[in-house]
Amino acid sequence: MNFDYSDDQQAIKSTAREFLASRFKLEKVRELAEKGEYDDGLWGQIAELGWPGIFIDEGAGGQDLGVLELTILQEELGYACAPTPFFSNAAAGLLVKHAGSSEQQERLLPGVASGEARGTVGVVTNGSAPLVPDADSAAFVVLLDNGSASVVETAAAQPEKVETIDSTRRFFSVGAGDGEALEGDVEGAVQRIEVALAAELVGVCQRAMEMAVEYAKDRKQFDRPIGAYQGVSHRCAQMLLETESARAATLYAAWTADNEPESLPLASSMAKAYSADAGWRVTASSLQVHGGIGFTWEHDLHWFLKRARTDGALFGSARSHRDRVAELAGLARSAAAV
Amino acid sequence: MNFDYSDDQQAIKSTAREFLASRFKLEKVRELAEKGEYDDGLWGQIAELGWPGIFIDEGAGGQDLGVLELTILQEELGYACAPTPFFSNAAAGLLVKHAGSSEQQERLLPGVASGEARGTVGVVTNGSAPLVPDADSAAFVVLLDNGSASVVETAAAQPEKVETIDSTRRFFSVGAGDGEALEGDVEGAVQRIEVALAAELVGVCQRAMEMAVEYAKDRKQFDRPIGAYQGVSHRCAQMLLETESARAATLYAAWTADNEPESLPLASSMAKAYSADAGWRVTASSLQVHGGIGFTWEHDLHWFLKRARTDGALFGSARSHRDRVAELAGLARSAAAV
Amino acid sequence: MDLTLSPQEQAFRDELRSWLEENNPGDEPAGDEAAFEFRRKWQRQLADAGWAGLSWPEEYGGRGATLIEQAIFNEEISRAKAPSVANVLGLVMGGPVVIAHGTDEQKQRYLKPILTAEEIWCQGFSEPESGSDLASLKTKAVKSNGEWVVTGQKVWTTFAHEAKWCMLVARTDQDVPKHKGLTYFLMDMEQEGVEVKPLHQITGEAEFNEIFMNEARIPDENIVGGEGNGWMVAITTLMHERVGIGLGSAVQLKIALGELMDQIRERGMEEDPIIRQRVAQIYIEAETIRLNASRGLTRTMKTGIPGPEGSLTKWQWSDANQALTELAMDVRGPEAPIVDDHWTYRFLRARANSIEGGTTEILKNIVAERVLGLPKLR
């Protein structure tokens, strides 16, 4: 047993950390978030690194790696709070890969892998998909309508911009037009998307925690660094506990996706439920440690707080995932469960 | 507006505090709890003080005071964790007073008021009442069977001793024999019982908090009183917040019982729900402050912890009372509600 | 114990209620400037009817109202959803501090324009380096031929851009311990050396300002309470701030919870056991805030000085309001991240509740040290 990244995986992580640290400095994140834009040039660079195709077969121009490698990138993208269409494109890719016919895969995956004909995913609730990331610039939208998935051309979907609290990601509402069905393993794909989202939340937690710890070391009140007071230090310890646990649950879920798929349904819900709660609690707790300055627009913490709250609401709330955990852990499905 | 005891009420409180402090020292409480007994002599003294009849009409030998005065005594009895049949007798008295016919009142209340022919109350769940306090020594048992109340003679009820975690109170199971019905305001009586129980929990919280604060001032670790560490001091502050809030909710509920009965249903559920949670959290938190010594049998804290947990489960859980609060606050009744 | 209002209190409330029914101008117009003029006008209306400066003695144009009447006022204003007044800080802090510590000249000069909102007041206490630890503030005032020259920065001031006067605490003596070297000034905001910048919060709005003082001038007679007494003067002011606020905030919580319950019913979630538990808990918290505040009021009226109960209710309120706004987000479900008319704002704004006006950590310290007598960590 070895519960740690391989050297290759470690290399992917550190490359991603360095690349994002230099390209998505917090000033850059702020600039893009305030304009509500992405940087096509940077997306080009990301595509050159081969990230969009990390989990896609070489035949379709991908790197043929696994969900674990995808989560490594997702965690780092969350750590940087980088405004990019990476997640939405990866989500679409996972659906086409696991639920699409070979014809659909051959047609759609190359564009996903190259990042030049991106996809995105929308979850339909009573007739339309209210929160579809990056729909305007995607080539196609995969619409999930309780359990079934279909591919719609973006033009036909008529995306309309929606303002959310997370301005580091561009959201659109999309009407549920009928498209070509994806007949394969939709559930398995969605579970992998949940894991990818959980990984992003882990990155957000890590960054918010580091910001809090750094501030707690520097900031002095009553002639002591505030980090010397247990009111603050125990708060930070709690952040570590939740961040590490979210990471462990997500690593495990990613590993099951690649190596033990029969465990994925339970593992993905555990990861998403825990990470959603941790994402909110850790970022909100970090804001409390920062005090007034953390509540200002000029401080960067709020991008992470808002990203965490938004990610937490996508692809199933913590509550609904916990209910699924109860189900799979051995309690019969509840009618009342939301 | 004056949200404070009158001089008379203040006098009742301080008399009770002094009396109980001298008669129910913690050594005495321990002696009785370990034997699982009450002290008839002390009960006699309590009766002489007129406590059992505090809320009962003078005609029946009572003091003709209100639920507020009853809660003053209950809080002090909780503060002392005194092993007595006071609560069970008062509960029965409230039912006879509010739900009994004048004939039943004339027959039963004098014995309740004098403490010489006590009553008690049992809540029937599928066919029998599992937790009836002091049933063996009571003259009659009032059985509550969803919404309706009936009086049974103790002999007929065949009480059997039941061991609970709270050995400062003697519990019995009682079979649901048919007795004479109490036709009056059963609900109103039960709500007053809930308030009396909430008051006892407030007293338990107060004592557990004081024990924790005292210990936190004396106990030194790492060359500081542990109360100087926020891990402990903020914990104690939380105990105060919950104790004071439970007290405020209970005072208000008692006041509505005497002055604004239309507000009692909501107020009694708020008081019981909040006090049940506070009772458990404050006593458990106090144990954590005490560390190892608080976990020993030789320390007295556990009597309060166990009393709190037991009171919390009697006459409706916090959850069921919160559900009633939601109902009365304006959300239609839930089928799923427990 | 009597939780009903006395005949006088009853009369006070009825008079206020009917006055509000006739005079409540309703919602504010859009736009900061328009909204502020609206509040100015509203305050003048209140002042003319004798509802401004409620706690002030009558000799200074106030009403000499009891604490309970003040609390009733807050409660009724909240219940009527009446707009706030333009000169909140002048009425709640500025006036009382001038009355308590000011000279006759100062009383003559400042009090009336506060009541009528002719002159708006703001507060210059917090600094970037001095949040919870107010006494560590660095803004410096140096005396040079008869006037004081002030240099430094203040943050989290409200209405600074509208204000004529700033209640400024600055360090006038570097050589004595923290608390000792401070002086309380009234600084004229309309001068060269004072620059006001808006401070945007995570909601996007700019509810607060920063004040930058670069050799701003203050005449000697604008000191309140005497040189070197700034700490004492400031603390008494802060005590005034919290009295009776509890009841108002409890009412606001219950109004917001009521709106949320409407949402819950609209979405057919009223039978959801988990939602019901959370709604009930917040309802109970709001009620205990109201009740704790009332008890504190009774105690304060007996003892004369506001006790630390204010810390409890403020702490409780911030917890409850954060719980309420988080529940509102959860009720909105998958669409919660979408910016809506007001829940989104309330949700983000609530994060500051446990920081502004005393962080929850500081409030817990106050309770632990002053109420429970636990040792200070110094």
Place this chain on the structure above:
Amino acid sequence: MDLTLSPQEQAFRDELRSWLEENNPGDEPAGDEAAFEFRRKWQRQLADAGWAGLSWPEEYGGRGATLIEQAIFNEEISRAKAPSVANVLGLVMGGPVVIAHGTDEQKQRYLKPILTAEEIWCQGFSEPESGSDLASLKTKAVKSNGEWVVTGQKVWTTFAHEAKWCMLVARTDQDVPKHKGLTYFLMDMEQEGVEVKPLHQITGEAEFNEIFMNEARIPDENIVGGEGNGWMVAITTLMHERVGIGLGSAVQLKIALGELMDQIRERGMEEDPIIRQRVAQIYIEAETIRLNASRGLTRTMKTGIPGPEGSLTKWQWSDANQALTELAMDVRGPEAPIVDDHWTYRFLRARANSIEGGTTEILKNIVAERVLGLPKLR
């Protein structure tokens, strides 16, 4: 990353499993004495089959197992619900400390009887005045003609009444700072000056003892690690205590949760949304404990020394076990206060989880200071 077991680990587990299937003696008999003899016999059985002293080097009669094999062992023992061994502390702490710090004579003398449970060991660290702050302990050892005379009191020792040897830390030098004046002794429990009293806990049981030492004697050669090195020796022992425990405790949690889910189904509560949320949360916590423990194990195997992860899992476990036992009480509803066969005991016993083996407050300090590098409050 590979969460499957290596072939060797697989083989180790299979061998252990089938051995347990054949040899697991099942439930302990009633009565403390009988139960202890049962555990003694069980340990001898394990020792004969080479399953005792797993972590010990083979030269000392151990198995030289890797950390993962030790973890697998704990996991399998828990899963098989096999009884505990008689000489837990001897195997987990006594042996390792003698091996690490003992003389050849000491190794010769002490190790074998530990493995076979011939001689039971107990631990004399905590004192009434020294819980979290171990270094402040007061038990005094004074040297007088070649032997040490010990006076003082120890608490929270397990098996003291059965023990032959006590790992005793006592103060041998009053004149140096706290940590410096301590020495680690092996004290013979079978002597005049040592009195053992049972320490009853709030559950009623007496799982622990107090040891009173009144001029107890210890020969000089029973010092381990040298005079004045007691702190260092004790700390390394304590580190051994936690390694690999995480996995076992996670398994125990899930077994208990399984029993609780049976209760829930029996009572027809499996569709209760609130119960489902609480069950799921505990299940997830148990899983994250397992996963965090495994990650810690991997890290420890790379670095060689157990890191502070042990503090995380111990803290998590105590929270989760308290949540589990409270849920069990709530599931029993109005009848919860009635003493039942084991939930009542578990519920009360769980209150100590956040105190024993390092209070949660101390664990948070460790995490804050050693992992996050936050300043110490000293």
